[in-house]
Amino acid sequence: MVFFKWALTFQGALASNRKRGGSKRCNPHFNHKNKTLHSNSLVFQRFKKLRFSSMDQSPEKASSSLNDTVSRLPRHPDSKLHVPKEVQAPVKHLKFGLSIPNPNPNHDFLSKKLSNAKKEAFGSFKYINKDKEVVTVEEDDEDSGSWLMADALDKLSLNHSDNGSKAYNKLLKSAERRTNKLKDSGPQVKVNEKLKKPDVVTHELFVPLTKDELAEVSHAFSAENKKKILVSHENSSIDIRGEVLQCLKPGSWLNDEVINLYLELLKERENREPKKFLKCHFFNTFFYKKLVSSEGGCNYKAVKRWTSQRKLGYCLFDCDKIFVPIHKDIHWCLAVINKKDRKFQYLDSLRGRDGKVLNTLANYFVEEVRDKSRQDIDISSWEREHVEDLPAQKNGFDCGMFMLKYIDFYSRGLSLSFGQEHMRYFRSRTAKEILRLRAD
Numbered sequence: 022m023v024f025f026k027w028a029l030t031f032q033g034a035l036a037s038n039r040k041r042g043g044s045k046r047c048n049p050h051f052n053h054k055n056k057t058l059h060s061n062s063l064v065f066q067r068f069k070k071l072r073f074s075s076m077d078q079s080p081e082k083a084s085s086s087l088n089d090t091v092s093r094l095p096r097h098p099d100s101k102l103h104v105p106k107e108v109q110a111p112v113k114h115l116k117f118g119l120s121i122p123n124p125n126p127n128h129d130f131l132s133k134k135l136s137n138a139k140k141e142a143f144g145s146f147k148y149i150n151k152d153k154e155v156v157t158v159e160e161d162d163e164d165s166g167s168w169l170m171a172d173a174l175d176k177l178s179l180n181h182s183d184n185g186s187k188a189y190n191k192l193l194k195s196a197e198r199r200t201n202k203l204k205d206s207g208p209q210v211k212v213n214e215k216l217k218k219p220d221v222v223t224h225e226l227f228v229p230l231t232k233d234e235l236a237e238v239s240h241a242f243s244a245e246n247k248k249k250i251l252v253s254h255e256n257s258s259i260d261i262r263g264e265v266l267q268c269l270k271p272g273s274w275l276n277d278e279v280i281n282l283y284l285e286l287l288k289e290r291e292n293r294e295p296k297k298f299l300k301c302h303f304f305n306t307f308f309y310k311k312l313v314s315s316e317g318g319c320n321y322k323a324v325k326r327w328t329s330q331r332k333l334g335y336c337l338f339d340c341d342k343i344f345v346p347i348h349k350d351i352h353w354c355l356a357v358i359n360k361k362d363r364k365f366q367y368l369d370s371l372r373g374r375d376g377k378v379l380n381t382l383a384n385y386f387v388e389e390v391r392d393k394s395r396q397d398i399d400i401s402s403w404e405r406e407h408v409e410d411l412p413a414q415k416n417g418f419d420c421g422m423f424m425l426k427y428i429d430f431y432s433r434g435l436s437l438s439f440g441q442e443h444m445r446y447f448r449s450r451t452a453k454e455i456l457r458l459r460a461d
Contacts, residue, residue, distance in 0.1 A: 275421025286460035319384040370423035
């Protein structure tokens with residue numbers, strides 16, 4: 022009886038399984054293609070519950086499966102902190118590489134820029150004793166030396182914060198220490214200053230023209246004076262018209278009339294103040310052309326009467342320096358018979374060389390001394406020098422002006438301490454001297 026009940030229960034379970042559809046193993050007539058449509062629909066799959074069986078899966082597999090499922094679920098993005106972007110704007114820079122301090126009290130004002138500025142300011146004191154610059158310090162002046170850092174401290178824009186005051190005090194103490202050192206070396210500095218003489222002569226060569234002088238030169242260059250005779254020099258019989266004087270305007274080539282008249286003025290300047298200038302002779306621009314023969318040698322007979330003592334008023338052999346302008350088609354050069362230093366010199370603003378000119382002048386000088394003094398001079402030990410340490414032109418039209426200034430400086434016994442940047446000034450100054458017939 023009991024066995025019969027158990028059999029009925031087992032058959033009921035099988036029947037219920039067949040109603041559910043069962044599996045292929047339990048129901049041989051099961052066909053997957055006959056499944057209801059709603060079982061494959063998205064709605065059915067969406068609402069289908071997840072089931073986990075502890076019998077079929079281990080805890081580790083179940084956990085990983087859960088994590089994979091959760092990772093596919095939509096998630097909100099993580100919240101991010103808003104970081105303000107740095108605004109790029111112009112910054113006003115002061116001297117010493119400093120910018121305007123940030124008003125933010127947390128801002129570190131003593132930055133690398135301030136450090137570099139201090140180094141540059143204090144580093145300049147290493148060169149306080151220069152050969153060409155002597156610093157004078159008065160011992161009785163309590164504030165002496167404060168000028169060394171006054172300008173630097175005034176121009177450092179320090180705020181009134183603690184950092185700013187510390188930086189100011191540090192700079193001030195350092196300046197005071199250096200002031201004391203300069204006071205200790207005061208007597209020595211004064212002695213050096215007494216030994217050094219002011220270069221007044223050099224200053225005279227670069228005195229700026231006054232407004233009246235500039236107006237006079239500008240008026241002479243005007244078109245209304247182009248055909249007028251502006252200057253007449255009696256001793257040389259040279260007349261300068263406005264169109265001739267215009268060769269002294271910037272960008273123009275100098276002509277023979279202007280050069281020869283200026284050389285006459287240099288000789289008159291020497292006669293006025295013989296103690297201030299060397300005893301020189303200035304040949305005009307036509308001398309060398311006469312001296313050089315058609316074969317290229319020295320034709321002394323062609324210029325023999327140029328230098329008679331009756332005509333010059335002095336003996337050529339007594340001069341310290343003899344200047345000879347050399348014209349090479351479109352370029353001016355200078356040759357010097359330097360008796361004072363026993364040299365034959367050649368100066369070219371384009372750094373050119375011409376040994377033929379030096380040899381010709383050497384032969385001329387021997388013939389001149391023999392003819393005028395009845396003596397033979399030995400020049401075998403004289404140097405033939407192509408001057409290389411000289412100001413050079415940087416354009417194609419200032420060669421004539423360079424040549425005149427070579428003569429001007431050498432006649433004073435000075436080194437050639439000028440350059441291309443002075444040519445515009447020298448042109449105006451030369452025009453002024455020619456208009457007034459007086460070389461300064």
